[in-house]
Amino acid sequence: MAVKIFDSLSGEKKPLPRTKELRLFVCGPTVYDCAHLGHARTYIFFDFLAKYLRKELGLKVFYLQNITDIDDKIIARAKKEGKKPADIAKFYTKAYFEDMKKLGIDAVTKYAPATKFIPQIINQVQRLIKKGYGYEIPNDGYYFDISKFKDYGKLSRRSAEQAESATSRIDESVGKRNKGDFCMWKFSTGADLRGLDADLRGKKFTVIDGEPAWWSTLGWGRPGWHIEDTAITEYFFGPQYDIHGGGVDLKFPHHEAEIAQQEALSGKRYDRDESFVKIWMHTGFLLARGKKMSKSLGNFITIRDFLKKHSADVLRFMVLSSSHYRSPMDYSDVLAIQAEKNLNNIFRLIAKINFRLKNTKGGITNTISVKGYTGQDYSGLFKSGLADDLNTPAAISILFRAVEQGNKMFRLSSREALIKTRNFIIGSLKTLGFAPKMPVIPAKIRKLVAEREKFRGSKQFSHSDRLRKKIEGLGYEVEDTPRGPFLWPKFSLKLWQKNRD
Numbered sequence: 001m002a003v004k005i006f007d008s009l010s011g012e013k014k015p016l017p018r019t020k021e022l023r024l025f026v027c028g029p030t031v032y033d034c035a036h037l038g039h040a041r042t043y044i045f046f047d048f049l050a051k052y053l054r055k056e057l058g059l060k061v062f063y064l065q066n067i068t069d070i071d072d073k074i075i076a077r078a079k080k081e082g083k084k085p086a087d088i089a090k091f092y093t094k095a096y097f098e099d100m101k102k103l104g105i106d107a108v109t110k111y112a113p114a115t116k117f118i119p120q121i122i123n124q125v126q127r128l129i130k131k132g133y134g135y136e137i138p139n140d141g142y143y144f145d146i147s148k149f150k151d152y153g154k155l156s157r158r159s160a161e162q163a164e165s166a167t168s169r170i171d172e173s174v175g176k177r178n179k180g181d182f183c184m185w186k187f188s189t190g191a192d193l194r195g196l197d198a199d200l201r202g203k204k205f206t207v208i209d210g211e212p213a214w215w216s217t218l219g220w221g222r223p224g225w226h227i228e229d230t231a232i233t234e235y236f237f238g239p240q241y242d243i244h245g246g247g248v249d250l251k252f253p254h255h256e257a258e259i260a261q262q263e264a265l266s267g268k269r270y271d272r273d274e275s276f277v278k279i280w281m282h283t284g285f286l287l288a289r290g291k292k293m294s295k296s297l298g299n300f301i302t303i304r305d306f307l308k309k310h311s312a313d314v315l316r317f318m319v320l321s322s323s324h325y326r327s328p329m330d331y332s333d334v335l336a337i338q339a340e341k342n343l344n345n346i347f348r349l350i351a352k353i354n355f356r357l358k359n360t361k362g363g364i365t366n367t368i369s370v371k372g373y374t375g376q377d378y379s380g381l382f383k384s385g386l387a388d389d390l391n392t393p394a395a396i397s398i399l400f401r402a403v404e405q406g407n408k409m410f411r412l413s414s415r416e417a418l419i420k421t422r423n424f425i426i427g428s429l430k431t432l433g434f435a436p437k438m439p440v441i442p443a444k445i446r447k448l449v450a451e452r453e454k455f456r457g458s459k460q461f462s463h464s465d466r467l468r469k470k471i472e473g474l475g476y477e478v479e480d481t482p483r484g485p486f487l488w489p490k491f492s493l494k495l496w497q498k499n500r501d
């Protein structure tokens with residue numbers, strides 16, 4: 001099945017690049033606070049993508065992610081807390097890895113913190129200066145001259161003027177040639193640098209007035225944001241690679257600046273199909289009450305807090321089922337609860353099928369044929385949903401259809417039909433990056449259920465009802481079936497509400 005992915009640069013769905021090893025780079029977090037649900041949306045999606053490419057399509061994928069561990073925001077937080085920027089970055093990098101682990105995000109081949117690539121960054125800045133794209137503003141830094149790169153704005157479709165009017169995360173300086181020029185190397189300020197040069201001779205790194213500074217022939221300073229990523233990707237992938245991903249907020253100026261830097265360096269041009277990146281992928285925002293969830297707006301829910309109420313599977317399911325990856329996703333508690341309910345229904349059917357298969361001696365002889373049950377090619381529809389620009393909500397709607405049908409036809413189904421349905425559901429969940437685990441029913445509950453069965457057998461229904469209530473109070477529902485009692489944990493909405501209040 002031909003897989004096509006929407007490329008934000010050309011505005012077209014493109015086939016996957018043919019290559020021995022697909023090189024995927026995704027912009028990592030700026031580590032000055034705990035990751036929130038917006039980060040989770042982007043990183044869950046790319047985790048799914050890498051796993052899909054590897055497991056479903058059998059491709060070899062090198063998934064690279066940077067960590068922005070040097071940035072103004074890190075410095076500001078360190079100053080506020082009276083700490084070293086490196087300690088802030090270290091603390092939140094660790095927190096980020098812990099969160100990713102809890103979310104089952106483990107597809108990244110290599111994490112690359114920017115501070116480990118300072119020589120590569122300096123080297124890129126030096127080459128850009130030599131090629132005439134970089135210029136110095138005394139006592140400030142080295143900047144990229146966007147007027148020298150004629151395609152500036154091609155990804156975000158901004159004219160040079162529009163590009164210039166945007167100031168997000170671009171260091172301001174009155175000495176810039178064009179308003180939209182961005183900093184590649186920021187000089188350390190606030191100290192007598194000549195004196196420092198002498199003091200620190202032989203030293204490569206120091207902290208000057210609370211700001212980290214690396215020594216180079218460019219002078220004491222630190223990298224700009226955009227150059228970190230191109231230095232890292234050039235080091236691992238060379239001047240061209242297959243897929244670059246990130247949230248839609250990064251399109252401009254970050255990704256635009258990356259294109260300018262790397263294409264200026266390599267001389268490769270998009271119009272000759274030699275673009276720096278073959279497919280640009282951008283995830284839509286996760287919103288909170290209509291606004292981008294973000295650290296700076298302070299309207300965020302951390303991954304940690306979310307996981308106090310829901311499981312990691314619920315978050316993954318919510319992300320993949322409720323919106324296409326390019327569309328915005330309006331987060332609310334209701335969305336999470338809905339995802340939890342839906343996932344619960346899916347797992348319940350798997351457990352029920354397993355229960356029925358286990359408790360039916362000599363096979364199930366009912367009459368509904370495999371064809372009658374799964375007459376629709378669920379698997380084919382699921383796959384074609386994903387092949388069309390990773391449309392996970394469309395694919396998951398097929399999963400819902402199979403579950404609905406499975407529940408409706410449950411009693412009438414043949415063994416083969418049940419097995420086929422179960423295998424389709426489990427296979428689909430695995431493709432989406434879930435490792436379906438069935439709940440283990442505690443011995444105490446099983447004992448109560450056995451007692452209740454005895455009462456039912458001797459028609460002591462008031463006693464059996466009392467035990468049903470007790471079992472329910474302990475969080476389990478009992479469904480009496482012709483093959484015995486089927487047990488399932490009650491939907492955790494109550495628990496969630498209790499935690500919230």
Ligand code: AMP
Nearest residue numbers: 028029030038039042246247285286293
């Ligand atoms: P940052 O930590 O802000 O540098 O962001 C790291 C990654 O998370 C980038 O790819 C962002 O685009 C993405 N991201 C941050 N906030 C959101 C959000 N609310 N929705 C989707 N992606 C986000």
